[in-house]
Amino acid sequence: MSYTTEVLERVIAQNPAQPEFHQAVKEVLESLEPIISQNEEVYRKDALLERLTTPDRQILFRVAWIDDQGQTQVNNCYRVQFNNAIGPYKGGLRLHPSVNLGIIKFLGFEQVFKNALTGLPIGGGKGGSDFDPKGKSDREIMAFCQAFMTELMRYIGQDTDVPAGDIGTGAREIGYLFGQYKRLKGTYEGVLTGKGLTYGGSLARTEATGYGLLYLVLELLRDHQIDLAGKRIAVSGSGNVAIYAIEKAQQLGAKVVTCSDSSGWVYDEAGIDVDLLKEVKEVKRARLTEYVKQRSSATYHEGKGVWSVKVDIALPCATQNELDLADAKQLVANQVLAVAEGANMPTTLEATKYLQAQGVLFVPGKASNAGGVAVSALEMSQNSGRLSWSFEKVDQELQKIMTNIYQTIAQAAKEVGCQGNYVVGANVAGFKKVAEAMQAQGVY
Ligand code: NDP
Numbered sequence: 001m002s003y004t005t006e007v008l009e010r011v012i013a014q015n016p017a018q019p020e021f022h023q024a025v026k027e028v029l030e031s032l033e034p035i036i037s038q039n040e041e042v043y044r045k046d047a048l049l050e051r052l053t054t055p056d057r058q059i060l061f062r063v064a065w066i067d068d069q070g071q072t073q074v075n076n077c078y079r080v081q082f083n084n085a086i087g088p089y090k091g092g093l094r095l096h097p098s099v100n101l102g103i104i105k106f107l108g109f110e111q112v113f114k115n116a117l118t119g120l121p122i123g124g125g126k127g128g129s130d131f132d133p134k135g136k137s138d139r140e141i142m143a144f145c146q147a148f149m150t151e152l153m154r155y156i157g158q159d160t161d162v163p164a165g166d167i168g169t170g171a172r173e174i175g176y177l178f179g180q181y182k183r184l185k186g187t188y189e190g191v192l193t194g195k196g197l198t199y200g201g202s203l204a205r206t207e208a209t210g211y212g213l214l215y216l217v218l219e220l221l222r223d224h225q226i227d228l229a230g231k232r233i234a235v236s237g238s239g240n241v242a243i244y245a246i247e248k249a250q251q252l253g254a255k256v257v258t259c260s261d262s263s264g265w266v267y268d269e270a271g272i273d274v275d276l277l278k279e280v281k282e283v284k285r286a287r288l289t290e291y292v293k294q295r296s297s298a299t300y301h302e303g304k305g306v307w308s309v310k311v312d313i314a315l316p317c318a319t320q321n322e323l324d325l326a327d328a329k330q331l332v333a334n335q336v337l338a339v340a341e342g343a344n345m346p347t348t349l350e351a352t353k354y355l356q357a358q359g360v361l362f363v364p365g366k367a368s369n370a371g372g373v374a375v376s377a378l379e380m381s382q383n384s385g386r387l388s389w390s391f392e393k394v395d396q397e398l399q400k401i402m403t404n405i406y407q408t409i410a411q412a413a414k415e416v417g418c419q420g421n422y423v424v425g426a427n428v429a430g431f432k433k434v435a436e437a438m439q440a441q442g443v444y
Helices: 003-014 019-038 040-045 048-053 101-117 138-152 171-185 205-223 240-251 274-283 289-293 325-333 349-357 371-384 391-415 422-440
Strands: 057-066 072-083 089-095 123-129 161-164 232-236 255-260 264-268 298-302 313-316 338-340 361-363
Touching: 003 019, 003 040, 003 048, 019 040, 019 048, 019 101, 019 349, 019 422, 040 048, 048 422, 057 101, 057 138, 072 089, 072 101, 072 138, 072 161, 089 101, 089 171, 089 371, 101 123, 101 371, 101 391, 101 422, 123 138, 123 161, 138 171, 161 371, 205 240, 205 313, 205 338, 205 361, 205 371, 205 391, 232 240, 240 255, 240 274, 240 313, 264 289, 274 289, 289 298, 325 349, 349 361, 361 422, 371 391, 391 422
Parallel strands: 089 123, 089 161, 232 255, 232 313, 313 338, 338 361
Antiparallel strands: 057 072, 072 123, 255 264, 264 298
8 A cells, every 4th residue: 555545544543533634635646646756765764744634733622701691601622833944833713613623624624735826934723613603793703712812822822823814714803813912911912814904914814815716817927828807706605815816816907707705606797896896795794685775787596506607717615515516527627727726625626627738727725725824924924023914015916926836836847847737836845844843943
């Protein structure tokens, strides 16, 4: 049995009932096969893949807080510190009722490779809770965040582990978490990223993941002599990543005709009105039905359906496994040219393989959505230097980083004889960097 198959079987046996984690590890190990087999004896002896697929630390704790009715509520919380070979653990905190240990581990594992691809010194981690911020009052959100940080603060720090936002954790939640850390620790340090601009946040962090996605798509298309201007794009989601992906796509001359949330989706033939979408989602925190009430060119549809629309480019920006094989077939039937992931692992393995086999340009999230964590690392640099960079400076750095990520993954794919396979390219390039750092630092 090959070393990669052996390690995959070990991961599945040792981590039962964690399908998302198995999926993420399978995708990575399968695509590393060509380079692992060249050096199998050394990697086996060092148990490199066992170490790479086992988190350094998995912290589980409960948090109790009091709701507006005076009732005590209890939530399960997690911080998985996956790998710090190239820098302090770094990765967001997800607040969503679906959160469990397997989901946090898949996200932490992906984060290790993503962070390596940015070229910046950050290791991989992830955390979160099954707390659902939806429908909660501001006071309840604050009570939960304070209780969460009261426990989490034992495990994090500006030089050890620096969490950020993710699904359900936006500027408001980061503010409450930061305030509680500062209160308890008594120091003013950059322990979280995605902070508000008045207390150590970086300009362009809010926009970074969505903008970065488009910068990478631009480079991908340029490499294949395709213009982005004039293209029709389907975006899923209507959160942080989706909103700023839509904004940048339209600034670059493309037309985005869809967006979605967990209840339904919108088709807007005139192109999504991003100011209206921000008003509905960022200010009113309302459902997408509010968007169509104020937009005569748009129609609202219950459930799932974004991938049925005829577009040139698809950008899944909501959540994991939201684009399956049937969706991929529909996109191919509609002659889609490219799919680039804004969310983490939004495409199932079967769908990814089908898209690639049909010649669709496909970029995995660990490369295409790395702009968020890259600017988070720039926020850490600004905090350490007690500096604030201009929007233009951060945006320029982001463009450089995303262009570089595309070139790195394209080159890595070519070097292992898989030209144009950006899944292989991203995994190989990320792995090489982390593996080299782990080997240099000895067994631990
Ligand atoms: P937000 O919470 O801001 O938005 C998430 C969006 O996805 C919302 O529209 C939400 O709808 C929808 N969504 C969430 N869960 C589901 C679900 N189970 N089914 C259908 N729709 C769902 O999160 P972000 O935009 O920050 O994150 C989106 C994705 O991008 C995630 O995979 C995240 O891990 C990834 N990512 C985020 C980064 C960042 O900087 N924010 C960086 C890199 C990756 P509703 O409001 O109805 O729940």
